[in-house]
Amino acid sequence: MxxxxxxxxxxxxxxxxxxxxxxxxxxxxxxxxxxSPDYDLEINLSEVNExxxxxxxxxxxxxxxxxxxxxxxxIVEHSQAVLEVxxxxxxxRWFEDPIVLTGGAQ
Amino acid sequence: xxxxxxxxxxxxxxxxxIDEMENDLxxxxxxxxxxxxxSIFRAAHTIKGSAGIFGLDDIVExxxxxxxxxxxxxxxxxxxxxxxxxxxxRCRDHIQSLLQAEQEEAHQADHELGKSLLKxxxxxxxxxxxxxxxxxxxxxVQASTSLxxxxxxxxxxxxxxxxxxxxxxxxxADQDVKNDLWHISLRFGINSFRxxxxxxxxxxxxxxxxxxxxxxxxxxxxxxxxxxxxxxxYLGFEIRLDSQAAKQEIEDVFEFVxxxxxxxxxPPHSTLSQYIELINSMPDxxxxxxxxxxxxxxxxxxxxxxxxxQQAQHANTSSDxxxxxxxxxxITESSTQLSPVLEAAVRKQSQVRESIAREQKSLRVxxxxxxxxxxxxxxxxxxxxxxxxxxxxxxxxxxxxxxxxVNSLLEEVRDAALNLRMVAIGATFTxxxxxxxxxxxxxxxNVELSIMGAETELDKSVVEKIADPLMHLVRNxxxxxxxxxxxxxxxxxxxHGELLLNAYHxxxxxxxEVCDDGAGIDVDxxxxxxxxxxxxxxxxxxxxxxxxxxxxxxxxxxAQAVSNLSGRGVGMDVVRRNITELRGRIEVxxxxxxxxxxxxxxxxxxxxxxxxxIGVADQSFVIPLDTVSECVELDINENHPEYIDLRGQxxxxxxxxxxxxxxxxxxxxxxxxxxxxxHQSAGIIVDRLMGELQTVIKPLGQIFGQSExxxxxxxxxxxxxxxxxxxxxxxxxxxxxxxxxxxx
Numbered sequence: 001m002x003x004x005x006x007x008x009x010x011x012x013x014x015x016x017x018x019x020x021x022x023x024x025x026x027x028x029x030x031x032x033x034x035x036s037p038d039y040d041l042e043i044n045l046s047e048v049n050e051x052x053x054x055x056x057x058x059x060x061x062x063x064x065x066x067x068x069x070x071x072x073x074x075i076v077e078h079s080q081a082v083l084e085v086x087x088x089x090x091x092x093r094w095f096e097d098p099i100v101l102t103g104g105a106q
Numbered sequence: 107x108x109x110x111x112x113x114x115x116x117x118x119x120x121x122x123x124i125d126e127m128e129n130d131l132x133x134x135x136x137x138x139x140x141x142x143x144x145s146i147f148r149a150a151h152t153i154k155g156s157a158g159i160f161g162l163d164d165i166v167e168x169x170x171x172x173x174x175x176x177x178x179x180x181x182x183x184x185x186x187x188x189x190x191x192x193x194x195x196r197c198r199d200h201i202q203s204l205l206q207a208e209q210e211e212a213h214q215a216d217h218e219l220g221k222s223l224l225k226x227x228x229x230x231x232x233x234x235x236x237x238x239x240x241x242x243x244x245x246x247v248q249a250s251t252s253l254x255x256x257x258x259x260x261x262x263x264x265x266x267x268x269x270x271x272x273x274x275x276x277x278x279a280d281q282d283v284k285n286d287l288w289h290i291s292l293r294f295g296i297n298s299f300r301x302x303x304x305x306x307x308x309x310x311x312x313x314x315x316x317x318x319x320x321x322x323x324x325x326x327x328x329x330x331x332x333x334x335x336x337x338x339x340y341l342g343f344e345i346r347l348d349s350q351a352a353k354q355e356i357e358d359v360f361e362f363v364x365x366x367x368x369x370x371x372x373p374p375h376s377t378l379s380q381y382i383e384l385i386n387s388m389p390d391x392x393x394x395x396x397x398x399x400x401x402x403x404x405x406x407x408x409x410x411x412x413x414x415x416q417q418a419q420h421a422n423t424s425s426d427x428x429x430x431x432x433x434x435x436x437i438t439e440s441s442t443q444l445s446p447v448l449e450a451a452v453r454k455q456s457q458v459r460e461s462i463a464r465e466q467k468s469l470r471v472x473x474x475x476x477x478x479x480x481x482x483x484x485x486x487x488x489x490x491x492x493x494x495x496x497x498x499x500x501x502x503x504x505x506x507x508x509x510x511x512v513n514s515l516l517e518e519v520r521d522a523a524l525n526l527r528m529v530a531i532g533a534t535f536t537x538x539x540x541x542x543x544x545x546x547x548x549x550x551x552n553v554e555l556s557i558m559g560a561e562t563e564l565d566k567s568v569v570e571k572i573a574d575p576l577m578h579l580v581r582n583x584x585x586x587x588x589x590x591x592x593x594x595x596x597x598x599x600x601x602h603g604e605l606l607l608n609a610y611h612x613x614x615x616x617x618x619e620v621c622d623d624g625a626g627i628d629v630d631x632x633x634x635x636x637x638x639x640x641x642x643x644x645x646x647x648x649x650x651x652x653x654x655x656x657x658x659x660x661x662x663x664x665a666q667a668v669s670n671l672s673g674r675g676v677g678m679d680v681v682r683r684n685i686t687e688l689r690g691r692i693e694v695x696x697x698x699x700x701x702x703x704x705x706x707x708x709x710x711x712x713x714x715x716x717x718x719x720i721g722v723a724d725q726s727f728v729i730p731l732d733t734v735s736e737c738v739e740l741d742i743n744e745n746h747p748e749y750i751d752l753r754g755q756x757x758x759x760x761x762x763x764x765x766x767x768x769x770x771x772x773x774x775x776x777x778x779x780x781x782x783x784x785h786q787s788a789g790i791i792v793d794r795l796m797g798e799l800q801t802v803i804k805p806l807g808q809i810f811g812q813s814e815x816x817x818x819x820x821x822x823x824x825x826x827x828x829x830x831x832x833x834x835x836x837x838x839x840x841x842x843x844x845x846x847x848x849x850x
Contacts, residue, residue, distance in 0.1 A: 052306055
């Protein structure tokens with residue numbers, strides 16, 4: 001479900017499943033504890049092919065928590081599906097993550 | 107506008123839309139363009155949307171599914187196929203029938219048919235539900251909205267009661283907020299995700315109703331990590347939508363989640379109070395909502411300040427009571443009531459009306475009012491003629507001049523008034539596209555319908571009455587005139603049978619032709635049949651056109667032996683009767699193997715004509731001026747001639763003295779009025795020529811109704827009654843042998 005790799009102070013968590021109501025319970029149970037003041041967390045969304053509002057909500061909650069706890073969280077490699085939803089809900093600005101359009105996303 | 111009046115407007119507009127839909131569907135068969143699909147979708151959508159406002163549940167329920175299918179066509183998830191188009195045709199007919207059922211108590215819609223149509227439609231919807239998940243959002247919305255339609259129906263029924271209880275949409279005087287966008291405030295229920303509702307799909311659906319100008323996704327209600335349940339929904343949205351949709355339509359989007367969620371919809375140009383209400387209705391976020399509104403531009407800073415100040419003021423003034431009155435209550439007290447549903451209905455109607463006005467630049471007028479106007483104009487014409495008569499008697503030049511001016515204006519007013527009733531026959535013709543399409547499919551024939559003279563105008567009442575006879579003729583031509591493709595090819599004709607509907611003006615008449623290039627009528631067989639039925643004598647000598655007229659005789663309707671006539675007689679006598687009732691006549695031309703033309707000749711209008719006044723003995727008669735071609739002097743040397751030589755042509759004569767058995771002295775000189783009807787001419791012998799006049803046609807009573815030589819009566823300016831001659835009837839008389847004429 002999660003592919004976790006570490007490099008120095010940075011922990012990268014690549015989601016290996018979609019973010020919809022069907023997976024959200026398991027994903028959130030696995031993902032939320034990753035948020036920690038001990039390292040910078042990077043969430044990679046390149047494998048997320050489908051995302052509904054429960055997924056959006058989880059990501060928003062993590063962003064909110066990271067702000068409150070002053071931990072560092074970066075969301076990277078948004079998949080096309082994620083970008084579309086973020087765009088639709090006008091959340092790109094809210095998340096404040098730099099969006100890099102990869103060649104594959106075009 | 108009362109609800110009842112709005113409903114009537116809805117019906118007439120829905121009927122227009124349903125007609126449009128038919129035309130579009132016909133065009134769709136030829137060319138499946140996006141534009142057509144959109145147009146059909148819009149028609150269905152508007153019919154459904156407005157039906158919802160009026161609580162016409164049957165229509166909403168059925169049309170909704172049709173709309174879903176159309177939507178898929180529009181999105182190219184389904185392809186236009188002839189089977190689907192034919193299904194849509196049947197659905198259109200069913201919607202029409204449902205509409206009719208709501209309008210007329212006597213009409214019952216066939217609900218079994220509706221159910222089977224729904225089943226077919228759902229098969230199309232079902233076929234695409236297995237699409238990849240990325241397409242499933244729309245599917246979900248559609249599924250949920252169709253589920254929601256039940257809830258909606260209940261809702262619609264109670265709208266009126268709810269209306270009164272709905273203080274929160276009431277208007278605070280004078281304080282419109284400056285914006286033209288909808289504001290939609292959504293707080294989804296905690297169980298939305300678990301119930302299978304994804305807010306995203308609602309927002310997607312919303313964006314179909316208009317353009318989402320701004321959206322803010324709110325994380326304000328997020329719980330702490332400990333209390334967070336991933337499957338609960340804590341999301342909220344503030345949306346600004348640019349849409350022409352009615353409030354009902356927007357509310358409908360959220361119908362299914364309405365119970366558990368907080369949804370506030372503020373229409374464009376709403377009053378400040380509605381925003382205050384929204385601010386107040388969210389106690390847990392305090393003024394946060396105000397800031398959100400400010401931020402997303404729904405309110406300006408000044409407006410927000412004014413709202414908060416007002417709130418504070420009311421709190422102060424009521425501090426005597428030791429209790430701040432909730433703002434909602436204050437607004438209720440100070441506001442004028444507004445029924446949002448009615449407003450939405452009226453807005454919707456006016457939208458539809460605007461678009462119609464743009465397309466046709468026309469005005470809807472009650473037919474009764476028009477009839478009243480025509481009646482008055484008729485009276486005015488008669489009174490004008492009376493005034494002219496008196497002026498002549500006075501012989502005052504000034505008076506005569508004035509009267510002449512008044513009368514010429516009167517003529518123009520008459521023409522203009524009559525013109526109001528004139529409509530192009532095109533709409534009636536176009537309706538036959540569908541008939542031709544359906545019948546040709548049923549019969550397995552290839553028929554192409556072409557239309558000429560669609561812009562030809564005739565009286566509205568005539569148009570209405572001509573539709574049925576025309577239908578008969580068209581069906582007959584296709585059923586019995588046009589051959590199957592095989593036979594046509596064998597006869598050396600093109601595979602496509604051609605059917606032409608043609609209309610044109612001809613000397614004060616309108617001529618409507620139904621032409622086919624089919625097998626034609628076998629005159630010999632027809633004759634044999636008529637003889638065996640005893641309609642004509644064995645040895646009777648009949649011209650071809652006289653023989654052809656026999657197809658209108660009732661006895662020939664059941665003819666089986668005459669192959670290309672079998673059934674052609676069914677109702678042909680009824681057709682003729684209908685046409686005769688309109689003071690018209692019907693002719694047939696047919697060439698065996700080449701085709702048949704049925705020609706209906708009708709007077710342009712049923713009310714007022716230009717007449718030519720003549721006198722015989724002490725009686726006055728009016729001849730419709732359009733039929734008069736010239737007047738010549740009758741050679742005094744011939745006594746009671748039956749014909750004269752008019753520039754080398756034989757012109758049969760009608761002596762009105764004989765025809766109407768009038769006595770009285772013969773004047774020194776008699777005149778012949780040459781009249782023409784169609785291809786035939788005749789001369790009418792008269793004593794006096796009294797000039798032109800405008801004639802208001804009054805029907806003859808029952809007793810004279812059957813008279814073939816009289817078309818009606820009119821009242822002259824002097825108050826005397828003049829009979830209006832039926833020129834066609836007279837010509838037929840003149841053409842018949844003398845002994846026959848004498849018996850009349």
